[in-house]
Amino acid sequence: MTNLNPGEPASSALLVVGSVALDTVETSRERREEILGGAASFSCCAASFFAPTRLVGVVGSDFPAEHEAFLRSRGIDLGGLERAPGRTFRWSGRYAADWSTRTTLDTQLNVFETFKPKLPAVWAETPFVFLANIDPVLQLDVLTQVKRPRFSACDTMNFWIGGKRADLLRVLERVDMLLLNDEEARQLSGCSSLPAAAKAISALGPKAVVIKRGDAGALLFQGGEVFAAPAFPLDNVVDPTGAGDSFAGGLMGYLAATGDTTSAGLRSALVAGTVLASYSVEDFSLDRFRALDATAIRARVAAFAELVRFTTPKI
Amino acid sequence: MTNLNPGEPASSALLVVGSVALDTVETSRERREEILGGAASFSCCAASFFAPTRLVGVVGSDFPAEHEAFLRSRGIDLGGLERAPGRTFRWSGRYAADWSTRTTLDTQLNVFETFKPKLPAVWAETPFVFLANIDPVLQLDVLTQVKRPRFSACDTMNFWIGGKRADLLRVLERVDMLLLNDEEARQLSGCSSLPAAAKAISALGPKAVVIKRGDAGALLFQGGEVFAAPAFPLDNVVDPTGAGDSFAGGLMGYLAATGDTTSAGLRSALVAGTVLASYSVEDFSLDRFRALDATAIRARVAAFAELVRFTTPKI
Numbered sequence: 001m002t003n004l005n006p007g008e009p010a011s012s013a014l015l016v017v018g019s020v021a022l023d024t025v026e027t028s029r030e031r032r033e034e035i036l037g038g039a040a041s042f043s044c045c046a047a048s049f050f051a052p053t054r055l056v057g058v059v060g061s062d063f064p065a066e067h068e069a070f071l072r073s074r075g076i077d078l079g080g081l082e083r084a085p086g087r088t089f090r091w092s093g094r095y096a097a098d099w100s101t102r103t104t105l106d107t108q109l110n111v112f113e114t115f116k117p118k119l120p121a122v123w124a125e126t127p128f129v130f131l132a133n134i135d136p137v138l139q140l141d142v143l144t145q146v147k148r149p150r151f152s153a154c155d156t157m158n159f160w161i162g163g164k165r166a167d168l169l170r171v172l173e174r175v176d177m178l179l180l181n182d183e184e185a186r187q188l189s190g191c192s193s194l195p196a197a198a199k200a201i202s203a204l205g206p207k208a209v210v211i212k213r214g215d216a217g218a219l220l221f222q223g224g225e226v227f228a229a230p231a232f233p234l235d236n237v238v239d240p241t242g243a244g245d246s247f248a249g250g251l252m253g254y255l256a257a258t259g260d261t262t263s264a265g266l267r268s269a270l271v272a273g274t275v276l277a278s279y280s281v282e283d284f285s286l287d288r289f290r291a292l293d294a295t296a297i298r299a300r301v302a303a304f305a306e307l308v309r310f311t312t313p314k315i
Numbered sequence: 316m317t318n319l320n321p322g323e324p325a326s327s328a329l330l331v332v333g334s335v336a337l338d339t340v341e342t343s344r345e346r347r348e349e350i351l352g353g354a355a356s357f358s359c360c361a362a363s364f365f366a367p368t369r370l371v372g373v374v375g376s377d378f379p380a381e382h383e384a385f386l387r388s389r390g391i392d393l394g395g396l397e398r399a400p401g402r403t404f405r406w407s408g409r410y411a412a413d414w415s416t417r418t419t420l421d422t423q424l425n426v427f428e429t430f431k432p433k434l435p436a437v438w439a440e441t442p443f444v445f446l447a448n449i450d451p452v453l454q455l456d457v458l459t460q461v462k463r464p465r466f467s468a469c470d471t472m473n474f475w476i477g478g479k480r481a482d483l484l485r486v487l488e489r490v491d492m493l494l495l496n497d498e499e500a501r502q503l504s505g506c507s508s509l510p511a512a513a514k515a516i517s518a519l520g521p522k523a524v525v526i527k528r529g530d531a532g533a534l535l536f537q538g539g540e541v542f543a544a545p546a547f548p549l550d551n552v553v554d555p556t557g558a559g560d561s562f563a564g565g566l567m568g569y570l571a572a573t574g575d576t577t578s579a580g581l582r583s584a585l586v587a588g589t590v591l592a593s594y595s596v597e598d599f600s601l602d603r604f605r606a607l608d609a610t611a612i613r614a615r616v617a618a619f620a621e622l623v624r625f626t627t628p629k630i
Contacts (some may be wrong), residue, residue, distance in 0.1 A: 050630075098507040192413045195550040216531030219548060228622050230543035233534060241495040254628060267625040275628075296406050298630050305627050310582040312620050313569060313590075315365075315613050 011257035012150070016043045016249065017056035017117055017142045018132025020063070020081065022088045024106075025241055028097035028125060032239075035285035036067045037091060039132035039155070042242035045289045046276040047130075047253025048074040049297060054123055056080035056142060056220045060088040060111045074289070079120045084111040099215070099240055119145045128256035131175070131244060133157050136167040140190060143174055151261045153177035153206075155248055161188050176261070177208040179248050185211050194219060195226065210251070210265060212244050220270050222263055229270045230280035230308060234302070239284045243277045250276030326572035327465070330562065331358045332371040332432055332457045333447025335378070335396065336404045339421075340556055340599060343412035347554075350407060350600035351382045354447035354470065357560035360604045361591040362445075362568025363389040365613060369438055371395035371457060373430045389604070391584050394435045399426040414530070414555055415603040434460045443571040446490070447560060451482035458489055466576045468492035468521075476503050484519060491576070492523040494563050500526050500592055509534060510541065523581060525566070527559050535585050537578055544585045545623060547593035547615070553597045558592045565591030590615045 023037030040057045047053045054077045059068075067180065071078060092106040117138055124147050131139040131154035146152075152175045159186060160168050168188075172178060178201060186192055189200035198209040198221035208222040217230040227236055251273030258265055275297055282288045326351075338352030355372045362368045369392045376398065386393060407421040432453055439462050446454040446469035454469055461467075467490045475483050476499060483503075487493060493516060501507055504515035513524040513536035523537040532545040566588030573580055590612055597603045 098501065154626035171623050177598055186413065193548075193550050193552065195548050199492055213531065216528065217543075217545060226622055227625065228532075228548065229625075230532060230545050233508075233510050233541050233543065235508050237508065258629075264626055268628045271625055272628045272630070294630055301630060307541055308623050310542065310544075310586055311615050313583045313587045314573075315587070315609055315616060 011051045012127040012259055013052040013127040014047050014128040014130060014252055014256040015054045015056060015080075015119075015123055015142075015146065015149075016040050016047065016130045016252075017080075017138070018043060018134055018245075019089050019112060020055070020057045020059050021091050022063075023241060023285065024090070025239055026094040026105075027239060028095070030284075032284045033094060034090075036070070037241060037285060038089065038241075039134070039245040041071065041286060042245035042280065043130060043132050043249030043252070044071065044076045045060070045074055046229060046246040046249030046273075046280065047256070048076050048086050049276065049292065050250070050253035050272065051256035053077065053253065055124060056117050056119060058082040058084050058089075058111050058115045060084060060086045061145070063088045068258035070286070070290070080117070080123060082115070082118065084115070086111045086160055095240065099237060102240075117142050117145070127151070128252060129153070130248060130252040131155065131171065132248070133160075134159050135278065136164050136171045139171045140167065140174075143171065150259075151176050151255060153168070153179060153248070153252060155179045155244070156184065158184055158189075172201070173206040175206050177210060178206040179210040179212060179244075179251075181212045181214070181244070185209070192302055195221065210270065212247060214240075214243070218247065218270055218274065220266055222266060225263055227267045227270060229274050232274060232304065234278060234281065237281050240281045241284075242286070243281050246280035247273040247277035249273075271301065271304055275304060325594070326366045327442040327574055328367040328369055328370060328512075328568055328569040329362050329443040329445060330395075330434075330438060330441040330457075330461065330464075330575060331355050331362065331445045331447060331567070332395075332453070333449055333560075334404050334427060335372045335374050335379075336406050337539055337599070338556060339405070339407035341409040341420075342554060343410070346600075347599045348406075351385070352556060352600060353404065354449070354557075354602060356386065357557035357595065358445060358447050358564030358567070359386065359391045360389050360601050361564030361588075361595065363391050363560040364591065364607070364609070365565070365568035365587070366443070366571035368392065369395060369441060371432050371434060373397040373399050373426050375399060375401045375426045376496065378403045385601070385605070393489045395432070395438060397430070397433065399430070401426045410555065414552060417555070430459070434459050442466070443567060444468070445567040446470065446486070447552070447563070451475050451479050451486045454486045455482060455489075460486065460487065461567070465574075466491050466570060468494060468563070468567060470494045470500065470559070471503075473499055473502055487516075487520040490521050492525060494527060494559075494566075496527045496529070496559070500524070510536065525585065527562060529555075529558070531563065533585055533589065535581055537581060540578055542582045542585060544564040544589050547589060547619065547622065549593060552617040553595050555596045556597050557601070558598075561595035562588040562592035564588075566579040586616065586619055590619060602624060
């Protein structure tokens, strides 16, 4: 873990609930089978570069010990990772050559079908909480187990917006921030313009709304302000799986590390998330994170600042 | 015209060649017939807020006097606008409700079919030149009529990349900058990643490559540097027609006004272009420009700076 403030108290912990999966990924160049994936894996791993991170999720008896060892090696606390009899959640997808589309080939919920998150009692006081994209009923379940977190955020997807809207709305009433992509924002709000969509979503509860737009970057709407963070233009995208989860994890980990949830703090956290997401896609699975360190993160943060640097036109 | 540097010499002139058209535009809310359009109209009008602007193009005998009067009212020099017997160029298109797609319903070249650009002799020394999206043969024709412009840029489209590639390549050998959208960049270069596409295109001639991505903003590649300018998130898009041309015109007009074609100057110019494009789409045709002034432009430049403002994460 990076110590953000040497000599100061350790940063606050972040709790993440979400999927841990075995992914089979096909790109135009390569196919990889049963590699470590899942929203919680990516989010926790990205967050672990900034803050103590706690994972709540479930794997089956077939989950490889080496994956567990890798997550532990990142300092992630697996005290909330249940090992259930049966097979681990599996996802399989294929990307178009230009990354413009992703086709889901197979989804097997397996042990996730009957998952009931159970937080270790000592985790009830975790100040930062990220509810990755899972059934909103489970997200709500976790929210009731943590006592008044300082800052909570959730992700969601079209499947829940369409199929479990009432449950999702109950989650939204209780979280500080929602992260979702542009299509999901339009679906949830019924508004076609993103500023209008964000405003409508904020009225449902979350003070901050982050709209993720893949290689078009991300937008943060909060208190009437908008912040636009372009994505990092990359020459070497290997596997975009988990980019959004790495973005969210980097963002939430940075928030937990700094404790700064003001508008300025959220903007910086979006940049941290952008940087982690940009690294995530440079290899399959979480492999790019294996070789990543604070120096590399710092270098890309500097490159991001250079990417958006400009002198205000004089008019 | 905005005087950028009161007390200093007048800014350099910008010459624009391209289409002047009568557009019929259908959005999900409204349909407008035979409104003023065309790449040169949008580009010149946007540029006219910054620099003396000269239009080279053609209209038919049916071109309404009020449109000509409006262009003149923006200070645009129409000394290169030919009035030919016949009908003005017409374009007709329809937008999807979420603006994600545009369908061209009709294109009538009319007087544009036999157009041969003829520059007034005194315009041969124009220091800044923008070749808007027209047949590369005509672009080349204009380039041979201006004597060593200080800075030249061109736009193009899929139709010319596919159908007149050899002519387009001859233009590219001679211009300083190419503006095109992401699909066109991929088509021209054969590269799927945008940084790779920009690099390949630069090798064909233009030192600077600007990739326009609509509401995902624009990227400037130059001398190994990248600059990302997000688009302005708008709540009130009325008609996106001409956004890219307004962007290019604002960019080139600002360059002509400042004379600063360094990397820093180009970055500022992209921001100026982004601001003009964001205004352009707030009404049909060039109507938003009718009510625009330096104060409004300055206000949105400030809003853009606020949109991308952040404190570098400390890691």
